[in-house]
Amino acid sequence: MDCEHARSLLLEADLPELLGESDSELVRHLRTCAGCRRAADRIRQAERGLAAWISRAAPRTDESLAVAGAAAAARRRSVGHRHAAAGGVAAAAALAGLLLLSHRSGPPGEAVTAPAARIAVGFSVTAPPGREMIVLHTANPKIVVVWYLPSRRSS
Amino acid sequence: MSESSSLEEAATHLVPRATRGDAGALDQLLRSCRPLVYRWALVQTGDAADAEDVTQEVLIKLHRSLHRFAGRSRFTTWLYRVTRNEALGLARRLAGRLRLARAVTREAMVSPGTSDDPLERFHAARVAALADTLLTRLPRRQREVFHLADLEGCSMAEIAERLGMSPVTARVHLLHARRTLRSQILDRWPELARQED
Numbered sequence: 001m002d003c004e005h006a007r008s009l010l011l012e013a014d015l016p017e018l019l020g021e022s023d024s025e026l027v028r029h030l031r032t033c034a035g036c037r038r039a040a041d042r043i044r045q046a047e048r049g050l051a052a053w054i055s056r057a058a059p060r061t062d063e064s065l066a067v068a069g070a071a072a073a074a075r076r077r078s079v080g081h082r083h084a085a086a087g088g089v090a091a092a093a094a095l096a097g098l099l100l101l102s103h104r105s106g107p108p109g110e111a112v113t114a115p116a117a118r119i120a121v122g123f124s125v126t127a128p129p130g131r132e133m134i135v136l137h138t139a140n141p142k143i144v145v146v147w148y149l150p151s152r153r154s155s
Numbered sequence: 156m157s158e159s160s161s162l163e164e165a166a167t168h169l170v171p172r173a174t175r176g177d178a179g180a181l182d183q184l185l186r187s188c189r190p191l192v193y194r195w196a197l198v199q200t201g202d203a204a205d206a207e208d209v210t211q212e213v214l215i216k217l218h219r220s221l222h223r224f225a226g227r228s229r230f231t232t233w234l235y236r237v238t239r240n241e242a243l244g245l246a247r248r249l250a251g252r253l254r255l256a257r258a259v260t261r262e263a264m265v266s267p268g269t270s271d272d273p274l275e276r277f278h279a280a281r282v283a284a285l286a287d288t289l290l291t292r293l294p295r296r297q298r299e300v301f302h303l304a305d306l307e308g309c310s311m312a313e314i315a316e317r318l319g320m321s322p323v324t325a326r327v328h329l330l331h332a333r334r335t336l337r338s339q340i341l342d343r344w345p346e347l348a349r350q351e352d
Contacts, residue, residue, distance in 0.1 A: 008340065010341075013333075042341065052282075054197075057203075077215070
């Protein structure tokens with residue numbers, strides 16, 4: 001094997017070959033050629049340096065701050081998720097109500113059509129001027145759908 | 156023992172306790188994961204600031220989704236994938252945006268150091284240039300495979316599992332990466348090569 005071929009093989013060689021610890025054609029050449037052996041050493045030394053450089057790379061943020069920050073962010077996102085989920089259920093219920101209303105003569109469940117209504121203990125809703133509203137109680141006692149519509153009396 | 160192996164061993168004890176709600180175990184697990192996750196993210200993103208962002212997101216994910224780790228694969232394999240997905244997501248979000256700070260952070264990151272010894276500075280400069288090539292010139296998959304194989308000492312089978320590719324494909328990426336980096340090592344100081352020949 002000539003040095004040019006050996007240099008080409010060095011570019012892809014595994015560590016045992018660079019260390020001369022296998023019995024390949026390249027290793028046999030390295031045993032007899034000081035120049036190529038030095039080239040192999042240079043590769044190993046540079047890659048060791050690169051490994052050391054990578055292992056020293058560390059985040060700049062303080063560890064305790066980062067870990068505490070992650071915990072706080074995880075809690076915030078969990079709360080956000082629950083709110084989003086509740087909002088989604090309410091929106092789905094409203095949509096279902098609208099779809100059913102468009103196909104049936106009367107709304108499902110217990111519905112009230114009036115300018116104002118008490119929809120829960122201690123909580124009432126008044127429709128804006130010139131409008132009525134439909135209050136749709138869903139199976140979930142925590143979710144009530146309120147739908148404003150033009151007043152029949154005003155039209 | 157490689158850093159991955161140490162983390163794997165620590166995770167064996169910490170993950171079950173953390174998933175049962177032991178806050179101390181979760182805290183310790185996060186601290187143990189953080190340096191390695193950062194280095195993976197650094198290689199995946201090629202940027203120190205992005206790597207910090209990815210690392211923090213991974214810690215949050217660990218906090219919220221550790222229960223999703225079913226133990227079917229090694230913990231480090233699962234964690235590597237979480238980190239990789241986060242890095243890819245960040246890359247998509249940043250696509251097309253100008254990041255003026257990027258060049259500055261990279262320059263600081265691969266600075267050759269300030270040693271008084273000229274030989275040490277010379278070696279540090281060579282390593283810094285090599286690190287710059289690794290992080291900025293190599294395609295992402297080549298970076299990842301080279302880092303895992305030649306710097307972390309992972310097996311081809313393990314790398315293939317982490318990256319979702321065949322061991323043969325992983326090997327091809329590794330050889331491409333080595334060729335680029337080693338060509339630089341041998342070409343950058345031709346005067347030394349001539350002296351030695």
